[in-house]
Amino acid sequence: MEHEAVIGLEIHAELNCATKMFCDCPNRIGDEPNLNTCPICLWFPGSVPKFTADALEKAALTAMGLNCTIQDRSAFDQKVYYYPDLPKGFQLSQAHLPLARNGWLDIAGEDGQPRRLRIHKIHMEEDVAKLVHEMEGRTPISLVDFNRAGVPLVEIVTEPDMRSPHDAMEFIRALRTQIRYLGTSECSMESGSMRVDANISMRPRGTDQLNTKVEVKNMNSIRHLGDAIVYEISRQTASLVAGEPIVLHTRLWDPEKRATVAMRGKFEGPCIPDPMVPQIVVTEAWKNEMLAKLPEMPGRKADRFGRQYGLTREEALAMSAERDVSEYFEAVVNRQVAPRTATHWIAAQLLPTMRERNQSFTDTPVTPARFAGLLTLLERDAINANAAREVLARLFESEQTPETIVERYGYRQVSNADQLEGIVDQVLAANPAAVNDYRNGVAKAMGFLVGQAMQASKGKANPKLIREILTGKL
Amino acid sequence: MQTDAFTYLDPSPSVWGHDSVMSPEQGPLAGKSLTIQPSLSVRGWPADAGSVALKGFVALEDATVIERLKKAGATLVGTSRMSELGLGLAGDTTGRILSEGRSDMALMTDMMGEARIIAARVGAFAFKPSNGTVSRFGLIGLAPSMECLGILARAPEDIVAVMGIMAGDDDRDFSMCGSEAPRFDHVTESDDSIKVIGFMKEPIETLSEAEVRAFRGCLDRLEKSGFRIREVSLPDYDLFRSVHHCIGAVEASSSCGKYDGVRYGHRTAAAKNWNDMYLKTRAESFGALVKAYLFQGAYFQFENYGAFENACRIRARLVKAINGLFAEVDALAFPTRSGSIREVSAEDMEGLYDDFVLTLPANVAGVPAVQIPGYCTDGNADYGLQIIGPRLSDGPLLSLAVRLSKMGT
Numbered sequence: 001m002e003h004e005a006v007i008g009l010e011i012h013a014e015l016n017c018a019t020k021m022f023c024d025c026p027n028r029i030g031d032e033p034n035l036n037t038c039p040i041c042l043w044f045p046g047s048v049p050k051f052t053a054d055a056l057e058k059a060a061l062t063a064m065g066l067n068c069t070i071q072d073r074s075a076f077d078q079k080v081y082y083y084p085d086l087p088k089g090f091q092l093s094q095a096h097l098p099l100a101r102n103g104w105l106d107i108a109g110e111d112g113q114p115r116r117l118r119i120h121k122i123h124m125e126e127d128v129a130k131l132v133h134e135m136e137g138r139t140p141i142s143l144v145d146f147n148r149a150g151v152p153l154v155e156i157v158t159e160p161d162m163r164s165p166h167d168a169m170e171f172i173r174a175l176r177t178q179i180r181y182l183g184t185s186e187c188s189m190e191s192g193s194m195r196v197d198a199n200i201s202m203r204p205r206g207t208d209q210l211n212t213k214v215e216v217k218n219m220n221s222i223r224h225l226g227d228a229i230v231y232e233i234s235r236q237t238a239s240l241v242a243g244e245p246i247v248l249h250t251r252l253w254d255p256e257k258r259a260t261v262a263m264r265g266k267f268e269g270p271c272i273p274d275p276m277v278p279q280i281v282v283t284e285a286w287k288n289e290m291l292a293k294l295p296e297m298p299g300r301k302a303d304r305f306g307r308q309y310g311l312t313r314e315e316a317l318a319m320s321a322e323r324d325v326s327e328y329f330e331a332v333v334n335r336q337v338a339p340r341t342a343t344h345w346i347a348a349q350l351l352p353t354m355r356e357r358n359q360s361f362t363d364t365p366v367t368p369a370r371f372a373g374l375l376t377l378l379e380r381d382a383i384n385a386n387a388a389r390e391v392l393a394r395l396f397e398s399e400q401t402p403e404t405i406v407e408r409y410g411y412r413q414v415s416n417a418d419q420l421e422g423i424v425d426q427v428l429a430a431n432p433a434a435v436n437d438y439r440n441g442v443a444k445a446m447g448f449l450v451g452q453a454m455q456a457s458k459g460k461a462n463p464k465l466i467r468e469i470l471t472g473k474l
Numbered sequence: 475m476q477t478d479a480f481t482y483l484d485p486s487p488s489v490w491g492h493d494s495v496m497s498p499e500q501g502p503l504a505g506k507s508l509t510i511q512p513s514l515s516v517r518g519w520p521a522d523a524g525s526v527a528l529k530g531f532v533a534l535e536d537a538t539v540i541e542r543l544k545k546a547g548a549t550l551v552g553t554s555r556m557s558e559l560g561l562g563l564a565g566d567t568t569g570r571i572l573s574e575g576r577s578d579m580a581l582m583t584d585m586m587g588e589a590r591i592i593a594a595r596v597g598a599f600a601f602k603p604s605n606g607t608v609s610r611f612g613l614i615g616l617a618p619s620m621e622c623l624g625i626l627a628r629a630p631e632d633i634v635a636v637m638g639i640m641a642g643d644d645d646r647d648f649s650m651c652g653s654e655a656p657r658f659d660h661v662t663e664s665d666d667s668i669k670v671i672g673f674m675k676e677p678i679e680t681l682s683e684a685e686v687r688a689f690r691g692c693l694d695r696l697e698k699s700g701f702r703i704r705e706v707s708l709p710d711y712d713l714f715r716s717v718h719h720c721i722g723a724v725e726a727s728s729s730c731g732k733y734d735g736v737r738y739g740h741r742t743a744a745a746k747n748w749n750d751m752y753l754k755t756r757a758e759s760f761g762a763l764v765k766a767y768l769f770q771g772a773y774f775q776f777e778n779y780g781a782f783e784n785a786c787r788i789r790a791r792l793v794k795a796i797n798g799l800f801a802e803v804d805a806l807a808f809p810t811r812s813g814s815i816r817e818v819s820a821e822d823m824e825g826l827y828d829d830f831v832l833t834l835p836a837n838v839a840g841v842p843a844v845q846i847p848g849y850c851t852d853g854n855a856d857y858g859l860q861i862i863g864p865r866l867s868d869g870p871l872l873s874l875a876v877r878l879s880k881m882g883t
Contacts, residue, residue: 039534043732045523045614046515046537048647078728080775084748089731142748144736270775273786275619275725278648 007162020150022049068103094123095271107170309339331368483552501547515612527759537612587833589624594858605840606651609644665873672803676711688852727771810858
């Protein structure tokens, strides 16, 4: 019997709020242990949790950006378990009344066809503390860092719609793009601001039963997620072939062994409505306010870029896939640069140079204004493409305007016909063989001659004019 | 002088910190003394809530109500002895402190009627405000949805004055009721908005002959004073007790989760690993009654969640039913306590609930309740008159208490 995998994902994403979820402590990782704590997030006696509006807004924006419906009423529950990373014996989460339900994301399936993967629900919860295990002499000790305790999270639970590692990896890529667009979370699996657990079960292909699942945790990159699913599918398939039962439990991905390792039985603690945090009731007006804050998402932006700026589908996708690129692109176009010129120069010149120099749009000195200035000089034939590349390199190095750089370093293109005719005459006289070739129908001889003329002008000649003059003289 | 009625006495009650806006001589509560429980946070005071779990714990900051009382110039005398985490009244000395005149007023956590019961025992007034009227920030509690700060005083006017200072929005407690909050600046004996007083027939059926006689006598007196008395019925009345027990235990189990010995409070001397540390610390932290309560709560959490959900549904139904009664009458009268009240043994859970059966409905429903002495009496026994009103009718209820106190006993 042939089997197929049924995969659902549970994704925890840390919201990039300024504070924790129930107190005013900074939400900042990497600080000295237990620096960002207070009586509330350490749950001292007498403290009262204070739900922050920022967490609600960022969680709602995230849910809306993932096409979910915000529920009119949602509430926090206590997920009860005892562990030193939990300062009060329960975690505040939304088990019974989640913030949002019924979302989806589209991915390209393995066959290249679009596939819609559904999201079951999105709820808010607080993160737990971090445990650090060390040795004190020969005694193992466990230290608790409460800086992360109470950091706002959203948990995104998908429907079991995925059938392959490809689906799961593409879903996470699409999710990351959407959320980064929204600007509500960094979504880095590597740094732990996004954690993905996969629930995997097997069934005979063609049936729609849902069998006992196994939960796999601890993947810290999209590639590891794919690898863990591949491993788990083959492990479970082997069990099925051998006639062994699949038991509900949790496994950890071990990147060294490249295998999943049994960790514990799956734990489902009780979830009790919390009597301290008030229920959250949202109005239509509030939802509309949130909708107005929702940025234009990449799918719709790509459509608009195609329509409004005449970009090809490929160009529109390239300019819209990331929010900062799309905003940069529009800032340049709004300064009267031809959209396709902007697209070409951003994709082929600006982004690679920024990558080389390890810069982001927030810290690059090449602002949209300076970059647009450069492209305007190019479009007006004041400089040619070669010169433009060199001016761009100088834009990264100095604060000067592109105009100043062009004048100071002599990049201005020579478009004076008399001057250029002189150069062409010299080139023709010096290269009789090439002239002959051209006249005998060897078309690429023209390219050679143009190159010679450009060289003679030290790269400053207007190549279009050179070509015209050459054509006329031959 | 029996100093052991207090677990802590303020060494300098007339000298407040620099955060005090008014000196005690100037504030509206100048010259008024209050005793609190060690479950209400006063910066620098021990706050162990009567439990080994918090042995040696000193409050880091003032509770919101303490901040306001200090600013109003009240004198905080010290902390009374209390039962463990306020569950039951075993060992509580609040009544003694009041009847000995060592304090004009006392504040205590009212989870099932503690303030009203103690006041009835010593012939004092007590008030339990509506949920959401008084900030709970700084209150070390047990069952958040059931409890609030109760006030005991010999004179109802003192309760009005203290409520005027303590009540009102607090940006550190989001469960406050906001714009619809009751006001206390118009509480006077001339406020006669409560005209029709009802009484439920179901609790009467559980009373002894002497208790019924006292209560009937009390109702007659109220009728002669011009109130209309009406009998009403709430067939599910006996469910208040089960609902309180189930939900109270579950919430207590959750709120005691933080007593794990990791960050503060008692930690066991020796443990093999953290699991062992948890088990031993918690085993040493709680007394028998609290332990039984936490176990009962954990049972519903882990083994019988459905029963807890039913309790929540029944609670909603009870609130609806009692609101329905408030459409017929302005307030409801009960005796505060039954005559059989005794010092419960520390293990007796059912005995504990027996003692509070007449007061806990107000905690389940989150409505205000006031205890008035001198009306529900039989010979030497004063069972106390307890009157409860609709949620947020705190003002009219206190007006009624002032009025009845003026009518004389």
